[in-house]
Amino acid sequence: MDKIPLLIIAGPTATGKSAVAVQVAKQLDGEVVSADSMLIYRRMDIGTAKPTLSEMEGIPHHLIDIVEPDANFTVAVYQKMARKTIAEIDRRGRLPILVGGTGFYIDAVIYDYDFGFSGINRELRDALKREAEEKGNEALYQKLREVDPRAAERIHVNDVKRIIRALEIYHQAGGSGSLSRRENKKEYPCYAKLFIGLSYNRDELYRRIEARVDKMINDGLVSEVAGLLNDGYHPGLTSMKGLGYKEIAGYLQNEYSLEEAVKLLKRNTRRFAKRQLTWFKRYSSIKWIDMEKYDTINNAADKILSFIRQEIALAGRKKKEKIPTEGTTCQNLK
Known part of the structure; x- marks a missing residue:
């Protein structure tokens, strides 16, 4: 069976991934599949820098605006939806671009x-909830950092629900947690991948982040967050703990001034970008594009096209790598 060609465009926030992906998609008859945990939420547009219809330039975008802000959306659900979407794009004879x-x-x-290996331990979960209530979120988060630092990298200190789940998985996996997944991690066999990473030097990236935050404020981020709070989406929701929402919610609840909220948002976004870069640097196959070398988005897209021309699996979609179907689920995707 043929592998599905899959182009991946990743990188820290504010590096222009969405804009570059659109230009590449226009050249390659592609469709974008979002790999952003905040773009899934409806009504959360400004704080997530969600691409507008005009910015999409007619390119189909998937897995954006699919659930309400109070939905219980997991990465396991995302995995299933994303793989199904990628297969459907391929069946249409178009190139899936994971962005x-x-x-x-x-x-x-x-x-x-496999996200279903660990069930619910109600007794342990209740004990961890009590510990968070008695000692605070930071104490529980520190416990996670000690036993499973890789899980802590992707979970915010105030996201008690996910901290508890990560600790639950750690204990039920025999004290391995994320380590178990990492050591047993195998390539999903159904894709012929080209993995692109976009980057800027630190000073320029931070300048872009600060400019993006200023634009969000000017575009009405405060009103967006106020509307969500007024409609009952409380700050404890996973969605409302996203960058921009938790800081502005704090301002609206009179915890600090708007000026302080903006400073916090800029600082937290810089820290988030640093964690993203650390994560993506773990991929040995990623091909990095220094965005400062390209004066326009189109030029960066052209560089990606040059990478693609070097990859038989993606070059014109004329040659596809054959893989055995026995023991795989690829036949269920086609």
Whole structure:
């Protein structure tokens, strides 16, 4: 059976992934599959820098605006939806382009992760909840950092629900948690991948981040967050703990001034970008594009096209690598 050609465009926030992907898709008859854990939410547009219809330039985008902000959406659900979407794009004779900055989402697509191995331990879960209430979120988060630092990398200190779940998995996996997944991680066999990473030097990236935050404020981020709060989407939701939403929610709840909220958002986004870069640097196959060498988005897209021309699996979609179907689920995707 033929592998599905899959182009991946990743990198830290504010590196221009969405814009570059659109230009590449226009050249290659492609469709974008979002790998961003915040773009899944409806009504959360400004704080997520969600691409507008005009910015999409007619290119189909998938897995954006698929659930309400209070939905219980897991990476396991994302994995299933993303793989199904990629297969459907391929069946239409178009190129799937996986685009985003959520490294765990990308991993879920390209590796054979099984997210159903650990059930619910109600007794342990209740004990951890009590510990969070008595000692605070930071104490529970520190416990996770000590036993499973890789899980802590992708979970915010205030996301108690996910911290508890990660600790639950750690204990039920015999004290291995993320380590178990990493050591047993195998390539998902159904894709012929080309993995592109976009980057800027630190100073320029931070300048772009600060400019993006200023634009969000000018575009009405405060009103967007206020509308969500007024409609009952409380700050404890996973969606409302996303960058931009938790900081502005704090301002709206009179915890600090708007000026302080903006400073916090810029600082937290810089830290987030640093964690993203650390995550993506783990991929040995990634081909990095220094965006400062290209004066326009089109030129960066042209560089990606030059990489693609070097890859038989993606060059004109004329030659596809054959793989055995026995023991795989690829036949279920086609």
